[in-house]
Amino acid sequence: MTVSTRFRKLDDYRWELPRAGAMRVPGLVYATERMLPKFEAEKVAEQVANVATLPGIVRYSMAMPDAHWGYGMPVGGVAATRAEDGVISPGAVGYDISCGVRLLRTDLKAAEVKAVLPKLMDALFRAVPSGVGSEGPLRLGKEELRKVFLKGARWAVERGYGERSDLETVEDGGALAEADPQRPSPRAVERGQNQLGTLGSGNHFLELQEVSEIFEPGPAAVFGLFPGQLTVLIHTGSRGCGYQICDDSLRSMQSAVRKYSISLPDRQLCCAPFDSPEGQAYFGAMGAGANFARANRQVITHLARQAFRQTLGRDLGLRVVYDVAHNLCQLEEHEVDGKKMRLCVHRKGATRAFPAGRPELPEAYRAVGQPVLVPGSMGTASYVLIGTETAMKETWGTTAHGAGRMMSRHQALKQIQGRELMNQLKRQGIEVRTDSFRGLAEEAPFAYKDVDEVVAACHGAGISRQVARMRPLGVVKG
Amino acid sequence: MGLEVAAPEWAPFYRSAAEGLLALYGLRPGRRGTSKVSRWFKAESPEDVLVAWLTELIFLVGTKRLLISRIEVLKAGPKELRVRVHGQPARGLPLDREIKAVTYHGLKVASGRSGLKARIILDV
Numbered sequence: 188m189t190v191s192t193r194f195r196k197l198d199d200y201r202w203e204l205p206r207a208g209a210m211r212v213p214g215l216v217y218a219t220e221r222m223l224p225k226f227e228a229e230k231v232a233e234q235v236a237n238v239a240t241l242p243g244i245v246r247y248s249m250a251m252p253d254a255h256w257g258y259g260m261p262v263g264g265v266a267a268t269r270a271e272d273g274v275i276s277p278g279a280v281g282y283d284i285s286c287g288v289r290l291l292r293t294d295l296k297a298a299e300v301k302a303v304l305p306k307l308m309d310a311l312f313r314a315v316p317s318g319v320g321s322e323g324p325l326r327l328g329k330e331e332l333r334k335v336f337l338k339g340a341r342w343a344v345e346r347g348y349g350e351r352s353d354l355e356t357v358e359d360g361g362a363l364a365e366a367d368p369q370r371p372s373p374r375a376v377e378r379g380q381n382q383l384g385t386l387g388s389g390n391h392f393l394e395l396q397e398v399s400e401i402f403e404p405g406p407a408a409v410f411g412l413f414p415g416q417l418t419v420l421i422h423t424g425s426r427g428c429g430y431q432i433c434d435d436s437l438r439s440m441q442s443a444v445r446k447y448s449i450s451l452p453d454r455q456l457c458c459a460p461f462d463s464p465e466g467q468a469y470f471g472a473m474g475a476g477a478n479f480a481r482a483n484r485q486v487i488t489h490l491a492r493q494a495f496r497q498t499l500g501r502d503l504g505l506r507v508v509y510d511v512a513h514n515l516c517q518l519e520e521h522e523v524d525g526k527k528m529r530l531c532v533h534r535k536g537a538t539r540a541f542p543a544g545r546p547e548l549p550e551a552y553r554a555v556g557q558p559v560l561v562p563g564s565m566g567t568a569s570y571v572l573i574g575t576e577t578a579m580k581e582t583w584g585t586t587a588h589g590a591g592r593m594m595s596r597h598q599a600l601k602q603i604q605g606r607e608l609m610n611q612l613k614r615q616g617i618e619v620r621t622d623s624f625r626g627l628a629e630e631a632p633f634a635y636k637d638v639d640e641v642v643a644a645c646h647g648a649g650i651s652r653q654v655a656r657m658r659p660l661g662v663v664k665g
Numbered sequence: 666m667g668l669e670v671a672a673p674e675w676a677p678f679y680r681s682a683a684e685g686l687l688a689l690y691g692l693r694p695g696r697r698g699t700s701k702v703s704r705w706f707k708a709e710s711p712e713d714v715l716v717a718w719l720t721e722l723i724f725l726v727g728t729k730r731l732l733i734s735r736i737e738v739l740k741a742g743p744k745e746l747r748v749r750v751h752g753q754p755a756r757g758l759p760l761d762r763e764i765k766a767v768t769y770h771g772l773k774v775a776s777g778r779s780g781l782k783a784r785i786i787l788d789v
Contacts, residue, residue: 258768258788282766282788319763320727378728388763389789427728430765430788434720437769441713454712454769596666596789625761 193232194223200648204232204248209452210239215247217582217648219640222252225593229254234261237452241266242460243273245523245530249582251537252644253591253636257281259455262536262592265585268461270518270529274449275466276458277436277473279533280516284432285477286424287512288560288588289357289484290571291491292410294504295417297397297660304618307395307498308661312620314494315393315487316385317665319623323384325486329376332479335383336368339478340510343485348384349492353485356549357510358539361485362478365518367471371428372435375472379428379479384486388626391423391665393491394562396569396657403654406555406573410508412655419505420569420657421487422562423665424514425480432476436469461531470516470531477515484510508571509549509558513538513588521583532583540574540586540651559651563590563638565619565630565664566612569657570642577649586651590638596629603631618661627664666764666789673780675711675741679718679748682785683736686722689787691761698734698753704746711743711774715783718746719767725750730758743774764789 194202194216202223204214214235218226226232231254238260239248245267254263259278268274300307316323327335335342340361343349354361371379386393398416401407412418425432443459443466444451451457459465492505516533523530541548541557548557559572567590578584605624608631612619621627645651668685672678687694702725706717725731733752740747765788774783 258770258786319760320730320758374724378724427765431724434766438713438717441709441769454772457769 200644204235207236210236211241212239212244212247214239214250216250216254217644217650218252219644222640222644226254229256231255231261235264237456238264238266238279240452241268241274241276241456241458242449243268245269251585251587253536253587253589253641255591255593257535259453260533260535263587264535265533265537265582267521267530267532267583270461270531273461273531274458275461275469275516275531276456276533277433277440277469278455278457279535280433280473281514281535282430282433283424283514284429284473285480285512286514287480287484287510288562289421289488289510290508290560291419291488291505292412292508293417296415297417298415300417300499303498304661307495308618308620308663310494310498311393311491312663314490315663317387317663319388321385321387322381323486324490325383327380327383329380332376332379333368335482336366336371336475336478338362339481340485343482343489348486348489353488353507356507356551357481358512361481363474365470366474366478368475370468370472371432371475375428375431375435378431379426382426382428383483384490385426385483386423386487386663386665387426388623388665390630393487393663394420394569394659395661396420396659398655399568399658400656403573403652406654409552409555410558410571410654411506412508412571418657419491420560420562421484423483423487425476426483428479429476432472436472439465439468473516477512480512481510509560511538511560519583530583534585536588537585538588539584540572540578541584542574542576542579558654559586561587561589561638561642564632564635565662566615566617566632566659567638570638570653571655572642572645572651573654575649575651578651582650586645587641590635590641592634593636594634599629599631599634600625602633603628617659619664620662621664630664666787668785668787670785671780671782675743675781676738678781679715679741679746680736680738682715682719683722686719686764687726687733689762689764690726692726692732694734696734696753698732698751700731700752700754702731702750704748704750706746708744712769712772714744714746715774715785716767716769716772719785723764723767727760727764730755732758762789
């Protein structure tokens with residue numbers, strides 16, 4: 188196997204892309220040697236190098252083991268810029284602002300629902316709107332949506348869509364404090380008004396799972412996980428509202444790069460100084476979009492609870508293990524060359540992975556560390572990992588977010604039809620519910636990297652540790 | 666997902682880009698619609714005009730659920746586009762896929778002897 192000559196091996200999991208040309212810092216890719224040819228084919232190295240040109244970027248432009256080609260920044264990319272004199276970039280966050288994952292645990296063993304699994308899946312499919320253009324059960328007025336932008340998941344709980352205890356174990360208590368509810372444009376508001384409580388389409392899903400393996404019993408017990416347990420994983424984001432916020436901001440930033448004389452190799456990386464009016468406008472709007480996403484996952488939690496109660500006739504102890512974003516820019520304090528520095532940490536298809544002791548963590552988890560939720564593709568495992576000190580030192584407390592695509596939708600469609608895939612998954616014991624066979628085929632497991640390999644690379648590099656593995660039982664596909 | 670658009674002049678160029686987008690949605694032109702939407706885009710570059718135009722179409726189709734029957738290009742150039750979009754609001758309009766956004770990724774409108782060409786990458 189030929190290793191790319193662009194990379195300099197630091198160890199089995201770390202590969203440096205030396206500074207060259209307009210790069211302000213080197214690149215650092217977390218991957219095994221086996222993964223590197225794919226990174227080359229996906230032009231990850233090129234995009235890592237482009238991100239390294241962002242003004243104010245600190246230490247490295249990074250890519251996680253699940254990295255693949257993205258718009259501007261690779262999906263799986265991480266870049267921290269100085270808040271004082273660096274930039275903020277919507278392209279380094281992504282269109283689906285605060286796309287993220289929420290894991291729910293139950294008191295049940297998966298075996299207890301085996302007989303009613305099809306019925307349960309039907310109920311969830313009916314209860315949680317999914318698919319292209321899906322509209323939610325809520326029709327919000329403009330002013331009410333502004334409250335969602337401000338309060339995030341807290342808004343949902345206050346309106347009866349969930350329990351107070353749900354907020355105790357979600358990132359940032361369910362809402363980013365920096366959100367500016369007035370920043371999203373009227374069009375972003377209009378796109379979001381009917382979409383709260385919806386999965387959307389593409390790679391979004393709601394999955395029933397069984398905990399198939401526990402790697403670290405201590406943290407697993409703290410998270411409320413046990414072998415054979417029935418869990419629920421929700422993957423969705425800010426829907427049309429978030430896409431519009433990103434769109435609006437990209438347009439504004441196209442002018443900003445000229446205004447602030449910022450030279451970039453890729454227009455999709457357009458940006459503005461963080462402390463400029465344009466930078467602050469985006470940060471506030473992004474926060475609002477993030478809060479919409481958190482409220483969205485909270486409403487879906489409520490809908491799932493209702494579906495469970497209606498089908499099984501009782502409370503299952505459905506509790507939030509954690510809710511974490513993987514497309515976000517967060518203002519954080521980190522140590523850089525021995526000094527504390529405020530950084531804009533851009534994570535695009537990458538998940539925060541803070542270790543034990545961090546004040547940002549829920550009180551219940553502060554002694555063990557932050558849960559990291561890593562979904563695989565349909566038909567493959569998902570993982571709960573835990574944040575580490577190594578991640579904090581090297582990657583601004585970041586690790587991978589999922590399996591990462593390695594094949595285009597078009598290519599996937601050529602290889603399999605949706606109905607055939609559904610039957611294959613059923614033979615594996617996985618119930619699928621969807622109203623788009625085309626969408627299902629586009630999300631075929633073979634279109635994604637091997638999540639076991641991705642997680643092993645994160646674990647091997649020490650940027651997160653495996654706590655539990657879950658296997659899918661049923662999927663509602665957007 | 667991408668679109669490759671080529672046309673001899675600006676008006677058919679912008680119209681072809683729109684038709685390509687509608688085809689990705691799986692939409693065929695509707696019957697004569699009762700709604701008319703007029704839009705005017707002015708920008709520093711043809712790429713910005715193109716992004717603004719297709720983004721508007723994503724909003725009209727994806728959010729407003731307008732089944733478009735006809736696109737009239739009233740004025741077209743490298744920094745300007747004026748259109749009138751005819752269609753019919755259609756609640757429950759079935760779409761093949763969700764198109765999140767038009768990206769700037771690698772976007773360049775090339776102008777030469779054979780006319781205008783661009784490759785547009787869409788986030789789906």
